[in-house]
Amino acid sequence: MSRKEVLFQYYYEHIRHNIVNFLKWLVLAVLTGLIVGGASGIFAKCIGAATAYRDAHIRVFLLLPFAGLLIVFLYQKLGSQDGGTNQVLATIKSKDKIPFISAPLIFLSTLLTHLTGGSAGREGASIQFGGSLGSWLGKMAKLDEFDQHVMIMCGMSAAFAAVFGTPMAAAVFAMEVASVGVMYYAALFPCMIASIIASRFADGMGVNPETFLVVKIPELTIANGLKIGLVAVGCSFLSILFCILLKYTSKFYQKYLKNPYLRVFAAACIIIALTALLNTRDYMGAGGNLITRAIEEGQARPLDFLWKMILTALTMRAGYRGGEIVPAFSIGATFGCVAGSLLGLSPGLSAAAGMAALFCGVTNCPITAMLISFELFGFSGVAYYLIAISISYSLSGYYSLYKDQTIIYSKYKARYINRKTQ
């Protein structure tokens, strides 16, 4: 062959390979978006129905201990190796597999947790069953290990997008969270497509995307900048506190309540007693009501954030399921709201910024935090959210909700460290 023919052959092969690869991911992403989007839509509907039922029949709250026993029983029998969201993150970076059974398990146990008023989110469930469905689809398509990781991210982001209606944040979250400082851009195209399709599909099923109306956004002056900075400093310490509290609750349970059935039962009794003492239903479930009230009405009680934190730690570490992110949202929003009123800054705006900052602090995902704030609060308070997020990232240390998360580049110096979070 002449040199020209060799070159032609080279480019031809190159382009052909690119196009085949592209089409493969297009098909897989569309499939993931439809399947995961559909499943997540049903999940979101069920969670909504469970919450509505609980609101109407508050006595189900007394069933919390028994729901806990059932959840522990299911996991003991069917999924004793299940490690929650953390396991999904670990599988993005390793050869581990996500067992398919974890999808229905997390679905059911999150539903039970919400129905009986445990303080837990739902995004952990979405991430886990999305990742598990994605992994399963990848196995069907006989993908290799690297592509399998992309499929897990793809499933995660589709589920996240469907439940929250935030496709952009969902796609970036899947790429950003496992190894902070490294973006797995190979997953960009499939994650984006799957997220957009999943969120549209869920939308079509009547799952409304969440948005919050932030009113009274003041001009960004130096004084206001410093005030939002103070709120963010508070949020970064709070995010460290939340991570430590979750960890020590775990340790406490392991030391004094070794038997998992006894543990979940005792925890549920403590939660019920605390709730009776506080005399409010506000801390049941994900805490969406707290968020809405803090952001849209600028209303929160001074200790809402503390109680939500304690009740979430008690619930989640006892064996209930659902995730810590939405509770983290409500902790940030209620704290931000209170801090804002104290400092004389619009409480609704501070609540929104606090929510984004706390999310960033506990997940170490600043880009996702930015995108979430645009998708949930709109674009007008953007400078405030950016300040809060970047301060919270740089002051929240190496703490995280996920013990297998790694921080690849130092938070303090532009250098490689590759350390696990605490």
Place this chain on the structure above:
Amino acid sequence: MSRKEVLFQYYYEHIRHNIVNFLKWLVLAVLTGLIVGGASGIFAKCIGAATAYRDAHIRVFLLLPFAGLLIVFLYQKLGSQDGGTNQVLATIKSKDKIPFISAPLIFLSTLLTHLTGGSAGREGASIQFGGSLGSWLGKMAKLDEFDQHVMIMCGMSAAFAAVFGTPMAAAVFAMEVASVGVMYYAALFPCMIASIIASRFADGMGVNPETFLVVKIPELTIANGLKIGLVAVGCSFLSILFCILLKYTSKFYQKYLKNPYLRVFAAACIIIALTALLNTRDYMGAGGNLITRAIEEGQARPLDFLWKMILTALTMRAGYRGGEIVPAFSIGATFGCVAGSLLGLSPGLSAAAGMAALFCGVTNCPITAMLISFELFGFSGVAYYLIAISISYSLSGYYSLYKDQTIIYSKYKARYINRKTQ
């Protein structure tokens, strides 16, 4: 000391160190924001005045060859080692220094290029003199090598933010561009603060942030998704073509026009002749007029993108200064506009998506591309921009405007490759 005292000492030191570090960066970021923001504001004003003067007195275009001679002379005498934006990227990753002289040099030569109607952007100039000012500030503050890198990023983002009025995209661009797939989050807080301050400061000086009004955004149906996908596929090939064209123009000049004075003079004559032949002023300068017309009015001539590409390559590789990104914007916008009308998709929307996609293709920075599109076009067409950007990223290969850019993770597989771009 007892164990408690040791622990206390440890935490005390840790927190003190964190706070000192935080305050150090706050002060440096504010300073960078003010100094770079002020200088960039003046720069933007001057570029605006030069463009207005050229529009009013079109005969200055005939001075293009002489402006070129002057620029080459200045660089031969004062900055023969100057490597443009690429050099700034290289210094983020290495121990190289940016010479301070490069700031006034790039300022003046970009101004001359715009005044006499060369086809060039201005962001290259901003990035370079911002980086150079940041580096100089870091030297004043006696920072170590790692912090010096952060100061370069900080200066780059402040300048970018001041010139375009897009603080978010600016901050992320500085962290994303040098090593694609790695985010230098240690720079997040300083870059964000410097960008916000610089853009506010420039705003106060009367430099208006650019925004484009995208009208007629249709519902995202499957058909429209496929159409925007086709536009993006076109843009990704176009971005490869643009990079190759720039490279071969360089090679051509080096082969046939070795003497830099002769080169710039001959190139200017070709540019003048081509412009006379095409009988339009539209390709002079950055091409903002082409962008506005394409996005807001949905108007572009079929070959606008090709001529802008050729004239930019001829101008920039001959020795003129300013940058290739804004020309890339106008190439993407005009192509998107034409492709949109052919496919029956809103030409303004396609133009906006094409602009973001081409930017992503030539810089390999998808997150920056997303943020730029929100900041310039608003939030309503977001799904379209996301599709276009992610397709363009995955199909544009390892080509780049900057030869020292590295792609750390493969575009096709979730694995480490660490390869230089072409």
